[in-house]
Amino acid sequence: MTDTAVLGQRAPERQREPAPPRRTGIPAGLLRTARPRQWIKNVLVVAAPAAAGELFAWHTLSRLALVFVLFTACAAAVYLVNDARDAEADRAHPVKRHRPVAAGQVPVPVAYAVGGALGVVAPVVAAWLCPPAVAALLTAYLAMQLAYCISLKHVLVVDLAVVTTGFLMRAMIGGLALGIPLSRWFLITTGFGALFMVSAKRYSEAVQMAEKAGATRALLTEYTTGYLRFVWQLAAGVAVLGYCLWAMEEGGVPHTSVLPWRQLSMVAFILAVLRYAVFADRGTAGEPEDVVLRDRALALIGVVWVAMYGLAVANW
Template sequence: MTEAAPLANGARSQETALLDQRPPERTPAPPAQRTPATVLVGLLRTARPKQWVKNLLVVAAPAAAGELFTRPAIPRLAAVFVLFTACAAAVYLVNDARDADADRAHPAKRHRPVAAGQVPVPLAYAVGGVLGVLAPAAAAWLVSPAVAALLTAYLGMQLAYCVSLKRVLVVDLVVVTTGFLMRAVSGGLALGIPLSRWFLITTGFGALFMVAAKRYSEAVQMAGKAGATRALLTEYTTGYLRFVWQLAAGVAVLGYCMWALEEGGLPHTSVLPWRQLSMVAFVLAVLRYAVFADRGAAGEPEDVVLRDRPLAVIGLVWLAMYGLAVANW
């Protein structure tokens, strides 16, 4: 008994020492103090201002038809841009409110305003709902019923994506791609411009190329790591995603070349055949973008273009040739 007491005391002291060496438990940070100003800033951050550049696709169809700078085009396209931005913001708000609990456990997403407590969840739902109702209604009044129907379909599709479609293989890629295509189509609907089949093919598969390249890059970067940021990222193989972006790039190039070689029965009167020459710049841009996709470094499309100077220069050259072709100079 007398020998057992020192042993027991030694075991307790060793256990106490081990407990003292444990790192302190992390307690969740208290929610930031809310003021009207901080809530407004949080709502703006939740609307993802960096993503608004995607809505510039609304000018694609009018630019292709040579009607971008006509008097009725500018106010209508500005309205469509604002309304599409409002619809996208509504989706982001609802999505972040719905995923607030899961985002709080994520190392990066926990800093989002809704997850961090800067924006109350009920307020995010309310603002998202108001924007989702007002944007199509304003489109029917300011632009056209066709654009209002398109925005309604966009909202329905994106909300379905947030709830369930983002967990369905292939369908998730199609939904994100369709969102880009809807932006490009909306400008044509706003001005009553007939949309060329080659325009739709090039825009649709060009968007799929960038979406699949981004997914491929995420899969490459997350290979062998835990904690994928997307629900389906671990179910796609890198080989399959590589096949998708390569297929999409090929179809996009083919569609653009068919547009460039189709004169529509009218001989060009410009100094040079800009439509045909623009194929060179377009193909070079796709090949340059594919370099980053192949490396697994193709993140957000706007980041890839702006951070790579050669790609930006090629894009400007293509834009100049495209503009000259449309203007028939």
């Protein structure tokens, strides 16, 4: 009866997404292919300026807005090229066949053309309006992600490293755009925090794969759930250690604030990692943005952490 019930739930879902309403034109299809829901990840561009306490100057905000747009354009370029390249395979997939390129809403040549244009324009604009390091990082990001689409996503461990590096690049680019030195502890915490979320997502997919055979990436069959669990647990531990060392090091300087907010923020950070680990352990840590936005407790912990760190920066 369970199988029947599940099948009974899936059929109506497919009926809610009929083909005619979704074929609203090429521009709408291109926008969907660019994955607007994924753009929230690019908010990481504010990480380095926020960590340095240099976030609220007008010059800073305008430069970060530009960097956000440029990084979003690069990410969209990768999605467009990826979907164009995988169109034939996606048509045989129960979920991916509804993507605009696979469904025929966006012709493959158009997806390639728009993706290529975005991939060229974004670094050129960055070279014109931003420090050279920004254009270099965007170019490196594009090269790495395109290599991932073509072959690296099929290589064990390397696929985890590439996706993690993509998050780390997002966190670094804000500092590079503003000439802010990047702390080694900041890089360690951000890098391993990203690896924690990426490996937790892979672990969740691997756990669910047995129930939904064929509905996830083939590479997961090469990983064991035990290995992926080891990776996310290791990454979580290193991220927490890196943050604590960073907070204690920075907090060692004299301050006039009422409380040592920077050190106290360690509590919120550790609670956030432990809360996220609950979903990882259950095998329900899918898209990081979905986990963070849908869990009220995790969102509240995040707000508390931001408040504590803001008070530390303001030296209140």
